[in-house]
Amino acid sequence: MxxxxxxxxxxxxxxxxxxxxxxxxxxxxxxxxxxxxPMFTRWEKTTRGWSMRQQVMFPRYAFVRCSRSEQSIAPIRSTPGVTGLVKFGNTLAQI
Known part of the structure; x- marks a missing residue:
C-alpha cells in the first residue's frame, strides 16, 4: 500500500x-x-468447491498521483478506461 x-x-x-x-x-x-x-479477496462457492477471487474494493474508482513534479494531470482524462477525475464543483477531489 x-x-x-x-x-x-x-x-x-x-x-x-x-x-x-x-x-x-x-x-x-x-x-x-x-x-x-484497492483490492480484497472474496471466497466464492462454485460447482468445483470454494475458490478465492480478487475483487476491486471501490468499483469504478482508482487513486492516482503524479510521480514527477513537472508531470501534468491533464492526460489522465483521455487515458483508455478512464472517464475522468472526480470533482466537487471546480475543485478536484484530493486525498
Whole structure:
C-alpha cells in the first residue's frame, strides 16, 4: 500500500469506465503515474468447491498521483478506461 507523506504530490480520485479499472491502471502506469487500486479477496462457492477471487474494493474508482513534479494531470482524462477525475464543483477531489 502506498505511503502518504506531506511533501509528496496529492492523490486524485479517478473515475473509470465500468469494469475497466485494470485497463485504466495499466495505461496510467504506462504514462508514468503512480496508481493505487484497492483490492480484497472474496471466497466464492462454485460447482468445483470454494475458490478465492480478487475483487476491486471501490468499483469504478482508482487513486492516482503524479510521480514527477513537472508531470501534468491533464492526460489522465483521455487515458483508455478512464472517464475522468472526480470533482466537487471546480475543485478536484484530493486525498
Amino acid at each position: 502506498p505511503q502518504l507523506s506531506p511533501t509528496s504530490s496529492p492523490w486524485y480520485v479517478c473515475f473509470t469506465k465500468p469494469r475497466q479499472e485494470a485497463t485504466a491502471v495499466r495505461k496510467l502506469e504506462e504514462q508514468g503515474y503512480e496508481v493505487f487500486l
